[in-house]
Amino acid sequence: MLRFFRHIRKPLMEQNKVRKYTLYALGEILLVVVGILIALQINNWNEERINAQQEKIILQNLRSDLILEQQNLLSHIDAQNIWVDGGVYILRHFDDHSGFEIDTELLKRLNDLFARAGYVPVITTFETLENTGNIDLIQNEELKSEIVNYYQSIITFATNTQNNNADLVDGLVNHVLIELTFLKPNLFTDSSKDWFPVFDQVDYELQSNQMFLDHLQTKLSDLDNAARMINVVNFRILLANIQLSFAGEYLERTADLLELIEVELDK
Template sequence: MIKFFRKIRYNLMEQNKTRKYFKYAIGEIILVVVGILIALQINTWNQDIINTSNEQNYLVGLKNDLEKQINAFNGSVEFGNIIIDIGESTLEDFSLTGNLLQIDSINSKLSKMMYSLSYPNIETTFNELNTTGQLNLIKEKSLRSKIIKYYQNSESNKESVNGNLQNVFYNQIFPTIKSSVIIHPENFRFNSKKINKALIREKLNVEFESNLVKPDKEFEIVNAISMVIIVTNTNIKHIQNSLEEAELLLKDINKELNND
């Protein structure tokens, strides 16, 4: 094609048709420019198709992450409420008996209050979007803002939960309860036929019972139970805040996916 145009130019020059040559040259330039513009437009269309495909993939990834996180949030709230119920029933029994030893299954109840309520953190897709600078692929600005805001708030709630666990639960509550119970692996969902629970309890029971009736130890344990209830309830509220925001964001993402 280039040789063809070049041959025409040579023929015009040889025939001394200057005006026609310039007209042809201008036409050739316009043709080249139009070709370039068409090529650029095609590239733009292709890139738009790629970007749209990537946006859909990321939205689906965010949707899957949120669905998993919502399930985890619900599980954490349910688990936290179980811990609170155990703590409240233990305090209720203590208020009636005035003696920790008279509370049924006190060792098991105290052991279960050694469980902590962690924050479910599932943000694989958002981290990829953020670290690769691909957040702008989400074309809908309001949705993009909601996504960023959700994960910022989620991070804040996670820090609050982790702060409560580290500063209050593990530093203050956990040591008190740990030093007050006979720890059986089965109380922590680990069963072993090799462990003689009855023998261990028999050997340690005297120390266990004498420890619980000490006024100062009793005081510490009752306060620790109350703190378990307070910390767990506080962390549940942080998780519920994220849960509500996650459900709203999931609806917006589903709406965007269905529109496409």
């Protein structure tokens, strides 16, 4: 009988040992799993913290760029107003004198129309975001969409401005002005010189010869030439007004985007 109980007791003890070892092994595995999960969570927290810091830097850089963009747009608007005001002055001069009467102020206004303003948007931060894919660090999807749409649009505006300058101002307006007016260094309005200091240059005495002015007066006394000049001045005013319209729109959009970024930074 005793031998029987010993025979049973031994397997039970072995089963208990196996059970203890199994529970111990499971406990070890559980500790490892919990440790891994904690490590992953800490890693996620660190990554989220780093991403949040990078997002803040990105938004701060975009804010700085947009402030510069506002100044850029205001300068562009100043330039367009020079050409609108100059064009209106030339047309009013023609009406007041029933034709063109060459004088220094008229020549200054005509010379102002030779200039044109390209537009180069401030896109350093946005280009970096696009090239690196870091645009996705911006968590606010609505804000991210607004940023992308804004920059895609203003880049298109800059491209169209460049094309208009090359095709319409240089290719059409300046072609007529070169033929029908008298371009002199330093013969620009003070507004043009302030906007673009290159215009404030040394004059050349040879070009002060009255012969040039008499010849110009003769050309602009011709009705066909006067009509060409009036048409090109009106067209130049139209181009400037188009630029003013777009620049004014982008000035508002820039302010709106700045406000959205400020709100995000304050969170």
